[in-house]
Amino acid sequence: MSIEGPIMKKRFHLLCLVMVITKFSSALAQQAFPAKIPEDKPNFPISRAMERLYDVWNPHEDRGNELFSNFKYTPLKGFNNNTGASRRDPTKVIKVDGRYHVWYTGRFTKEQPQGLKKATSTKPGTDWDLADIWHATSLDGITWVEDLEPAVVRPPKPEAGYRSICTPGILVWEKKYYLYFQAYAPMVGGQAYCPVRVAHADSPHGPWTHHPKPVILPGPDGSWNNIKINDPCPIVHNGKVAIYYKGAPIERGHDYMIRFQGVSFSKHPLGPFEPSPLNPVINSGHETCFFPWKQGVAAIVALDGPEKNTVQWSEDGENFEIQSLIQVPPIAPGPYCPDAFRGDGDGRGFTWGLCHINIDGGGAAKPSVLARFDCDLSLDHHSLALKRNNLRFDRATYLQKNIALNHNLKKLILKQQKHIDRQTIIK
Numbered sequence: 001m002s003i004e005g006p007i008m009k010k011r012f013h014l015l016c017l018v019m020v021i022t023k024f025s026s027a028l029a030q031q032a033f034p035a036k037i038p039e040d041k042p043n044f045p046i047s048r049a050m051e052r053l054y055d056v057w058n059p060h061e062d063r064g065n066e067l068f069s070n071f072k073y074t075p076l077k078g079f080n081n082n083t084g085a086s087r088r089d090p091t092k093v094i095k096v097d098g099r100y101h102v103w104y105t106g107r108f109t110k111e112q113p114q115g116l117k118k119a120t121s122t123k124p125g126t127d128w129d130l131a132d133i134w135h136a137t138s139l140d141g142i143t144w145v146e147d148l149e150p151a152v153v154r155p156p157k158p159e160a161g162y163r164s165i166c167t168p169g170i171l172v173w174e175k176k177y178y179l180y181f182q183a184y185a186p187m188v189g190g191q192a193y194c195p196v197r198v199a200h201a202d203s204p205h206g207p208w209t210h211h212p213k214p215v216i217l218p219g220p221d222g223s224w225n226n227i228k229i230n231d232p233c234p235i236v237h238n239g240k241v242a243i244y245y246k247g248a249p250i251e252r253g254h255d256y257m258i259r260f261q262g263v264s265f266s267k268h269p270l271g272p273f274e275p276s277p278l279n280p281v282i283n284s285g286h287e288t289c290f291f292p293w294k295q296g297v298a299a300i301v302a303l304d305g306p307e308k309n310t311v312q313w314s315e316d317g318e319n320f321e322i323q324s325l326i327q328v329p330p331i332a333p334g335p336y337c338p339d340a341f342r343g344d345g346d347g348r349g350f351t352w353g354l355c356h357i358n359i360d361g362g363g364a365a366k367p368s369v370l371a372r373f374d375c376d377l378s379l380d381h382h383s384l385a386l387k388r389n390n391l392r393f394d395r396a397t398y399l400q401k402n403i404a405l406n407h408n409l410k411k412l413i414l415k416q417q418k419h420i421d422r423q424t425i426i427k
């Protein structure tokens, strides 16, 4: 037998192997990530960031995300803002008989807030001190007509809320209207006791009747919300009234929680309300904004905590996940969300609402004003203009109070810089 046969066979195998390797490596080399977005996650190696684009987000980024939006602001007409009056923390906007309605904290004191130490029975300690719940209506959501008197007035001493009632949330349930609000007594402020009370009416124009007892009380000693239940935000979910709120403990300091958000459920607007055993259900945020979204509940989370400036969603209303990262979100948003109380498991979102503006925040020494925001957090409306990235701001924005480096911090930083900044390493 000639030896040429096996040699030829070996050469043939070698050739095949080389061809396979060449083909495989050129296939690898060809897999530059395509410009045209692959709808499905590619099956060639991709980075973790690109994996996340498919696993966490969606390949069309923010413009393909129904729970992403920019927010555009418009001043409101009809409110007299020159008197030092303060209007803040609007409820959701509702529409009844062709008119939009909103309720909010109204403070019409002669003097501006002086801080808690200087507060008297007529001098407010904070922006939401000595306040009542006011009501206004509008035909277009921009020009508003405020009632001449508050919708709900402070209850008499010594009831909860005799010092101030504020930060309302509206619920419509079986053709009746319920306003939930913070009830401060004997004082407002960081460590003041604050349960939630409710008033009810047969019409959005009132008259409103105080329910005698608070409906949501702060939690037990040592718990995350043992002193305050703030920003009650009712929706209807799974046939129940769900009231979301911000809670805070009386204890302060590095080792203590600052503020989280929780929820309590009831079969009836006047209670009894049962807190979720999973509370708190949101680890960030400040003023609450929850709304039905598809079969679950979504939230705008702003201002505080590691998950600030996000929109989150939860199928069961208790286990939330981040859905988008947002910029310049509205403060204390009260969206016009017509299905907030329908409870049919088909939340469609919203396109506008009211919020408040106050540069002072926490101890608020200045009056707040209401404003309108427009957005696209709606399943029925699509606005590419509101899904744009790359928002940029002018010089005045960067150099305004709270954003520009202030004088004292600048002095300190320049002093520390001498010790912190080492010489550039040159090899």
Ligand code: AAL
Residues within 6 Å of the ligand: 089, 128, 166, 167, 182, 230, 231, 246, 286, 287, 332
């Ligand atoms: C608001 C809310 C609560 C706080 C204060 C008034 O925006 O978070 O209501 O207590 O600030």
